[in-house]
Amino acid sequence: MDDVESDFNLKVVLVSFKQCLNEKEEVLLEHYLAGWRGLVRFLNSLGAIFSFISKDVVAKLQVMERLCGGPQRDHYCSLQSMVAYEVGNQLVDLERRSRHPDSGCRTVLRLHRALRWLQLFLEGLRTSPENARTATLCTDSYNASLAAYHPWIVRRAVTVAFCTLPSRKVFLEAMHVGSAEQAVAMLGEALPFIEHVYDVSQKLYAEHALLDLP
Numbered sequence: 001m002d003d004v005e006s007d008f009n010l011k012v013v014l015v016s017f018k019q020c021l022n023e024k025e026e027v028l029l030e031h032y033l034a035g036w037r038g039l040v041r042f043l044n045s046l047g048a049i050f051s052f053i054s055k056d057v058v059a060k061l062q063v064m065e066r067l068c069g070g071p072q073r074d075h076y077c078s079l080q081s082m083v084a085y086e087v088g089n090q091l092v093d094l095e096r097r098s099r100h101p102d103s104g105c106r107t108v109l110r111l112h113r114a115l116r117w118l119q120l121f122l123e124g125l126r127t128s129p130e131n132a133r134t135a136t137l138c139t140d141s142y143n144a145s146l147a148a149y150h151p152w153i154v155r156r157a158v159t160v161a162f163c164t165l166p167s168r169k170v171f172l173e174a175m176h177v178g179s180a181e182q183a184v185a186m187l188g189e190a191l192p193f194i195e196h197v198y199d200v201s202q203k204l205y206a207e208h209a210l211l212d213l214p
Helices: 010-018 029-045 048-068 079-088 104-127 134-143 152-162 168-173 180-207
Strands: none
Touching: 010 029, 010 180, 029 048, 029 079, 029 104, 029 180, 048 104, 048 152, 079 104, 079 180, 104 134, 104 168, 104 180, 134 152, 134 168, 168 180
16 A cells, blocks of 8 residues: 555644545545545654554555445545445444444544544653653553553553654654744644544544544
C-alpha cells in the first residue's frame, strides 16, 4: 500500500482533514481515510516504534477502503450516512463481536480512538519547550486516550517502547515542512481541523451509543 511509504508532509494531512467536513458538518470518509494515510506515513517515518499502532491502522484502512468501494458504497460517503445505514440495518455488533466483526462503525471507532492519541501527542509537541521529553509527552497522550482500551501487558510494552523515542527536534523535522518553528506553526494550523473532525465524530457516536463497541 502507498500509505506505508516513508515520505510525509504535514501539509498533505492538513489539506485532507480540512476537507473532511462539508457544509452540513458531515465527515467525508474519502478525506478522512486520506488524512489517516498521511498520518501512517508520518508514524512509519519514525521507525518501528509506532508499528503497533500503524499496522493496526493500515488494516482498518483496508477494511474501510473495501466498504467504500463495495456494492453498498453509496452508504459510505460520510460517517453519518455509514452510521445511519449500518445501525438501521443491524449491521453492527453492539455487545460482542459475532456476525459483523468488521463493521464500518467498529472500524472507524478504532481509527477515532487512535486519532485522539495522535492529536494529543502532536499538540504536546507543539506547545512543549525545546527540551521536553517526547517519551513523557507520548505516554501522557497514550494514557489519556488509547491505554483504556489495551490490556495491561500491551500498555506496559508500549510505555517501555516510548522511552526510546527521538527528541522533539527530530519529530518536528520528520514533518518535512522546514524548520522546527515552521513545523510548530503548521501544527497550529492543522490540529484545529483534526480536533474538529474528532469532536463531530465523537458526538455522532455518542448519540448512537456506539462509543464502546466490542
